Amino acid sequence: MTHLADFQQQVLRDVTLQEPLREITDRAAFLAAVVQLGHAHGYPFTAEEVEAAMRVNQRNWLERSIL
Amino acid sequence: MKAAGLKDWVPMRVYDQAGRFMVEWCYRGHERFVDPFFEQTIGQLLRLPFNQLFRQQTSLDDLVEVSTARSSLPPTGFIFHMSRCGSTLLAQMLAALPQNIVISEAGPIDAVLRTPQHDLAVTDEQRMTWLRAMVKVLGWPHCEDERRFFVKFDSWHVLDLALIQRAFPGVPWIFLYRDPVEVLVSHARQTGSQMVPGSLNPGLFGLTLPEASRLPLMEYGARVLSAFCAAALQQRDANGQFVSYRQLPQAVWTTLADHFGIVWTEAEIDRMRQVTQFDAKTPSLPFVGDSADKQSAAREAQRQLAAQWLMPLYRQLEAENTEQFALSNA
Numbered sequence: 049m050t051h052l053a054d055f056q057q058q059v060l061r062d063v064t065l066q067e068p069l070r071e072i073t074d075r076a077a078f079l080a081a082v083v084q085l086g087h088a089h090g091y092p093f094t095a096e097e098v099e100a101a102m103r104v105n106q107r108n109w110l111e112r113s114i115l
Numbered sequence: 116m117k118a119a120g121l122k123d124w125v126p127m128r129v130y131d132q133a134g135r136f137m138v139e140w141c142y143r144g145h146e147r148f149v150d151p152f153f154e155q156t157i158g159q160l161l162r163l164p165f166n167q168l169f170r171q172q173t174s175l176d177d178l179v180e181v182s183t184a185r186s187s188l189p190p191t192g193f194i195f196h197m198s199r200c201g202s203t204l205l206a207q208m209l210a211a212l213p214q215n216i217v218i219s220e221a222g223p224i225d226a227v228l229r230t231p232q233h234d235l236a237v238t239d240e241q242r243m244t245w246l247r248a249m250v251k252v253l254g255w256p257h258c259e260d261e262r263r264f265f266v267k268f269d270s271w272h273v274l275d276l277a278l279i280q281r282a283f284p285g286v287p288w289i290f291l292y293r294d295p296v297e298v299l300v301s302h303a304r305q306t307g308s309q310m311v312p313g314s315l316n317p318g319l320f321g322l323t324l325p326e327a328s329r330l331p332l333m334e335y336g337a338r339v340l341s342a343f344c345a346a347a348l349q350q351r352d353a354n355g356q357f358v359s360y361r362q363l364p365q366a367v368w369t370t371l372a373d374h375f376g377i378v379w380t381e382a383e384i385d386r387m388r389q390v391t392q393f394d395a396k397t398p399s400l401p402f403v404g405d406s407a408d409k410q411s412a413a414r415e416a417q418r419q420l421a422a423q424w425l426m427p428l429y430r431q432l433e434a435e436n437t438e439q440f441a442l443s444n445a
Contacts, residue, residue, distance in 0.1 A: 059172055060120065070142060070165045071278035102167040108139070109161060112128045112222065 052101060055082075055091040065089075117183030123238050124171055126178075126252060131225035131233060136175035138223065145257050149210045151203050156391040163202045175227070175245050182251035184370040188264035190214060190250065192375040193279065195289040197343045198270035198309065199301035200293035201360040204395035206267045208387040209368055213260045218253045219267040226410045228275050232316065235395045243282035250283070263377065271309050273343050274319055276350040285354060287375050290347035292432050293360035295340060295425035297409040302336055310336035343427040348435070357436040360406075364391045374399075 049057075059065045066084065070086040072078040086093055124140040141160050150156045160166050172353070173181055203219070210217035218224070229247045230237045243307070254264040272279070273290065280288075308314045310337055312327035316402035320338045327335055347357070356374045358366055367382045371377075379387075394400040 056169060059169060066142070066165070066169070068170075070144070070163070073162075073434070074163060074211070075164050078168075082168065098168060105167055105170055106161075107132075109128065112130070 049092065050092040050097070051052075052086070052093040052097050055086045055089065055093065058089065095112075118181045121171060121173070121181060121252075122185060122255075122333075122366075123257065125160075126223040127160075127170075127251065129175065131221050134234070134443075136230060136234075138175055138178050139251050140173070143257065146250075147210075147213070147258060148216070148218060150219075151398070152205060152219050165442060166324050176196055178248040178252065181295075182248040185255060186280060187254040188256055188261065189284060190254065190266060190286045191263040191377070192265050193283070193286055193289065194265060194267040195273040195276065195288060195347060196270055196291035197219050197273075197293065197340055197347075198307055199298045200291045201363045201395075202270075202291045204363060204391065205291065205367065206265070207395045207398070208364060208390045209222060209263075209265050211232075211386050213258060214262050214383070216254060216256065216261050216264045217267065218265070220269045221266075221349075223249055224253070224266070225269055225272070228272060228278075238308055239278055239281075243278060246279070252254070252309075262382075268308075270307070270338075270343055271315055273346045273350075274315075275390045276346055280350065280352065280354070288369065289354070289356045289374065290360050291360065292344060292359050292429065293345075294406070294410075295337075295354050295421040295429050296413045296418055297360075297406055298340060299333065299337060299421055299425075300409040300413050301413075303417065304332065306332070306336070307408040310339055315339070330428075333416065334420055334424075335361040337424040341424040341428060343426065346431060348428065351435065356439055357432050359433065364388070365433055 059069070069078065069081060069085070072081055073099065079098055083095050084099050123142060123144050127140045127141045128139050131140065141157065142163070142165060143160055146156065148162060150159070153297050166208060194202055194205060209215045210219075224246070227242060227249050230242060232244070243428045248328040250266060253266070256262075268279075276288075300360045301326055302310050311357070312330070312332075313324060317324050317327035320335075320342050322330075322338075330338075347355075351357075356370070358371065362370070364387065367387060368379050372379055390398075392402055394402050
């Protein structure tokens with residue numbers, strides 16, 4: 049797993065990590081906060097990696113008529 | 116098991132992962148489902164950057180255990196309909212009240228009911244188990260006032276009414292219907308997906324896909340609507356009631372209140388009345404009654420198709436509606 053994927057799993061296990069991120073509506077501010085929080089917890093990933101992961105999720109939603 | 120971590124999350128889609136059905140969740144917090152359709156609220160939730168990066172996944176089988184991790188509101192009532200007949204109006208009226216959870220045409224419910232199309236080995240027992248679990252998690256209360264729970268199904272789910280009745284014995288349900296000519300005119304202006312061959316299993320209408328594809332689109336649609344009405348009539352039981360578009364909105368605070376076991380307050384009725392002033396599918400626009408317009412716009416071909424495929428069923432729905440109304444007022 050990538051550093052970002054590991055960090056995502058840690059956030060999903062820890063609601064105290066989710067809370068500050070859930071309230072951010074500005075995309076740029078969110079990217080900065082995620083990278084900063086990730087680095088603070090020992091996960092060195094970039095904002096570009098975060099955006100790529102968000103695009104994958106967006107595509108999955110747009111292609112949701114699987115069944 | 117991660118059930119505790121899903122407390123403020125909601126299933127947004129079901130997908131196949133290497134032959135295993137998976138449920139994807141997004142964070143919803145205390146957001147209520149008040150938009151005309153479930154997916155519209157999910158779309159709003161997905162505007163949050165958090166929901167674009169963080170999703171949770173459970174298998175459909177694990178959903179069963181997840182659904183028991185916290186208490187859910189038991190369903191107050193189920194809404195089935197033939198489409199384009201006031202079902203969105205009804206759902207919007209109910210959703211206007213903070214006491215009501217209203218889930219309207221949720222993709223995850225549709226996905227569960229369609230699982231046999233993807234895996235022929237799925238049994239009815241499995242579908243009922245998954246359906247109960249999915250409805251349970253969608254009925255988790257997220258606001259302290261919530262105490263009633265309604266599910267409005269997609270129009271084609273009336274074809275699964277027997278299975279849904281077995282999964283939820285005793286839950287009151289209604290089937291909303293409308294003059295078939297007006298419904299056909301509505302679909303001619305904006306065709307619903309269910310009216311296009313291939314969207315639903317054509318075998319449900321006694322057709323193969325090639326046969327369905329060769330039919331004029333309007334005729335295929337008339338046969339689809341016919342199957343919906345026939346299914347409702349066939350599955351009518353003591354828990355079911357037929358409601359005509361013409362009876363809305365007043366039926367909501369009269370016969371439907373009795374049917375669903377609800378005593379509305381005056382404030383709740385006033386709030387629901389306010390909703391009726393607006394277009395149910397586009398609430399920013401005022402409501403404009405369109406039955407007369409649709410009747411005058413109907414082409415002869417539409418009237419003939421209605422006469423051939425739908426009017427006998429419509430008359431039967433009307434007759435049983437009249438009978439149930441007489442019984443309730445006896």
